[in-house]
Amino acid sequence: METTETFxxxxxxxxxxxxxxxxxxSNxxxxxxxxxxxxxxxxxxxEGRPLTPLYEDVEACRAAYARLAGVPAGRVALGASVAAHTGVIAASLPAGAEVLTxxxxxxxxxNPFHVRGDLLVRTVPLERIAESVRPGTALVAVSAAQSADGRIADLPALRAAARxxxxxxxxxxxxxxxxxxxxxxAYDFTASVxxxxxxxxxxxxFLTVPEDFGGLRPVLAGWTAGERPWESCYGPVDELALSxxxxxxxxxxxxxAGLRRSLDLVEELGVSAIHAHDVALADRFRTGLADLGHKPVPAPGSAIVSVPGLGSRQPELSEAGIEISDRAGNLRASFHLYNTTADVDRLLDALSG
Incomplete structure (x- = not known):
């Protein structure tokens, strides 16, 4: 745990x-x-030098993410996008299976569940997702924190209902x-960009899977999926990786290569310290919004704050040097370790004007 000064x-x-x-x-x-x-x-x-260090970065990233996620590195896969990981999960489901979202x-x-065309995709409000799991539900798929407004899913309740x-x-x-x-x-599958x-x-x-792979088939498997990839990169892979x-x-x-150093920084500072820093700034913004007469989407404990009706102000804020998002008409601010109370106050001052 780093001290505030060291942080x-x-x-x-x-x-x-x-x-x-x-x-x-956003980014x-x-x-x-x-x-x-x-x-x-x-x-x-x-310069044509050996790329060996870059392949070392691959496994260093896998191991670092595994530590952050709280799982063994053997449960972590590396892909290109969450959509691709979702597609692998969608492909594993039998026709007619119910997916709750x-x-x-x-x-x-x-989207990968919808484009299958032969799955029953049921959608409910985030606040009702745990209570909406029912006999016959095959999979519950949800974001831990909503992109549009920062609301945090009740994951323990969801896990209990699914089980x-x-x-x-x-x-x-x-x-x-x-x-x-x-x-x-605590979950069968998780992903993150x-x-x-x-x-x-x-x-x-990243994708995390159970020790037994949870019934997933590696439908996107290429040469890197082999147990000994450099020995099986021509023709079909005879032995898939055991992890x-x-x-x-x-x-x-x-x-x-770059992500390895970013993950090092997250570990160096500690997620708990980053969490405390980010949420404190978000709470400061929520308090300031209330003083200005604005009511954000309720998302207690989130580092993301979304304010209905103010999205149209995003261009003028960007012109003023404040980078923020317009999401479905909402002004979305998201706070991370490089932000300060001065950043929050500058945004509030701009909104008050």
Missing amino acids: ERIVRAEFTPKSTYLNTA SLLPARTVAALQEAALLRA ADDDFTSVL AHGARTYVDFSQAAGWLPMDAG SFKWLMGPHGTA ARRFDLTHALFTL
Whole structure:
């Protein structure tokens, strides 16, 4: 656990934003150590040097994410997107299976189930998802924190309801991993992208699976899915990896070279300290909004704050150097470790004007 002084010193050394950046729910800033690693990776290619260090980064990222997720590294697969991971899960379900989802959840969590065409996809309000699990529900799929407004799912209640009815669980931690403590082992499948709260580049997404793979078939398996990939990269793979690596897609080596350093930073600071920092800023913004007469979407404990009716102000705020999102007419602010109370107050001052 870092002290507040050490936390701030480390953050100041890594980030030099040129704007008031409050848009991590879209894309994070990159730490300086990550930018340096990306540059070095590019030089390896440009100068024709061996790429061995980049393959070492692949397994370092898998291990680091496993520690954050609270599962063994053998349960972590590396892919390109949450949508691809969702597609693998969707492909494993029998025709007619019921998938329970939340209203207006992020498309990557939902769409692969819909495009199957032969699944029963049932949608309910997020607040009712646990109580809506019923006999015959095959899978419950939900984001840990909603992209549009930051609402946090009641995951313990969801897990209990799913277990009571024999349903599997799939949780997307894309808007949570890096600031909200995770326990991926409590769910059958979880996923997360790398470029939001984990502060990595685009191009990689993680998938966690049960020890027995939960009935998934590696329908996207390529050469990296082999137990000995360098020995089975021609013709069909005779032996798939004995771990979750059988679900790997071809690795985005540059992304993983940078992401390794971003994950190092998350571990160095600690998710609990990042959580406390992020939520304190979000709460400060909520208090300031109330003073201005605005009522955000209720999302207690979230690092994301969404304000109905103010989305149209996003362009003018961007012109003023405050980066923030317009989501379905709502103004969405998202706070991360590189933000300060001064950032919050500058946004509130701009809104008061």
